[in-house]
Amino acid sequence: MLIELAQLLDNADLEPGIYAADFNRSIIDKLEIARVLPGLKSTSDEKFSFKEGFEAYVGIYTYNSETESWDKEEASNELTFKFTSKEGKAVVTTLDNVSTFSGVHPGLEYELADFPTSARYSLKADNKELISMNFVSVFDSKGIPSKIEEVLKVEDFEYVYKFALTSSVYSIEQMYKYQDETLLSYQFENKGSFDTEELLTG
Known part of the structure; x- marks a missing residue:
C-alpha cells in the first residue's frame, strides 16, 4: 500500500517546492537516520529539513480517481493521505505530532x-x-x-529502539517482538564519566 501511495504521489504533483512523494515515502528512513547520530556526516550541501518538508505539505489529501489528482483540506499539524487501494480498501496514512530541534552544535x-x-x-x-x-x-x-526512543509496529511485529546519553551513563537497547513474544533483544550500558560531545564525534 505504501508503494501504491508513492505511485499516486509520483503521478500527481501537489505543489511546487519539496517533493511530496519523496518526503512521505522516505519519512521512516529519515527518522532512522536521525537516531543513528554517532559518526553521521553530511554528504550533500542541501540538507533535508523535517520542519520545511512537513510544513510545505501539511494538510489532508484525498485522491480523486476521476481527475487523477489530490483534493486538499487544510490542517494545522497533520499530513494525511487518503485513497482507495487496488484491493478496494480505504487507506489512510498520517504523519502528525511533528516537532523539531534545529540548534545543532557547529562542531x-x-x-x-x-x-x-x-x-x-x-x-x-x-x-x-x-x-x-x-x-x-x-x-x-x-x-x-540525551534520549531517543522509537517504536515501529508492522501488524504483529514490533521493533523498539532506545538510546540514552548523559555525563555518567551511555546506553542502547533494541528489541524485536512478535505479538507479545520477544524474539530478540540487545542491551548495552556503560557507566562512567563522559564528555558527550567527544563521545559522539570521536
Whole structure:
C-alpha cells in the first residue's frame, strides 16, 4: 500500500517546492537516520529539513480517481493521505505530532538541517492499523541527543529502539517482538564519566 501511495504521489504533483512523494515515502528512513547520530556526516550541501518538508505539505489529501489528482483540506499539524487501494480498501496514512530541534552544535556535521523531537506515523486500511511509528528525542543545549526512543509496529511485529546519553551513563537497547513474544533483544550500558560531545564525534 505504501508503494501504491508513492505511485499516486509520483503521478500527481501537489505543489511546487519539496517533493511530496519523496518526503512521505522516505519519512521512516529519515527518522532512522536521525537516531543513528554517532559518526553521521553530511554528504550533500542541501540538507533535508523535517520542519520545511512537513510544513510545505501539511494538510489532508484525498485522491480523486476521476481527475487523477489530490483534493486538499487544510490542517494545522497533520499530513494525511487518503485513497482507495487496488484491493478496494480505504487507506489512510498520517504523519502528525511533528516537532523539531534545529540548534545543532557547529562542531557536528549531519545530513539533516534539523532533527525531529517527536513524530507519529500510521497507515490504516479499512480502519485497521497496519503500520505505526512513534518517535521521541531530547537534545541538550549543545545539540547533543540525551534520549531517543522509537517504536515501529508492522501488524504483529514490533521493533523498539532506545538510546540514552548523559555525563555518567551511555546506553542502547533494541528489541524485536512478535505479538507479545520477544524474539530478540540487545542491551548495552556503560557507566562512567563522559564528555558527550567527544563521545559522539570521536
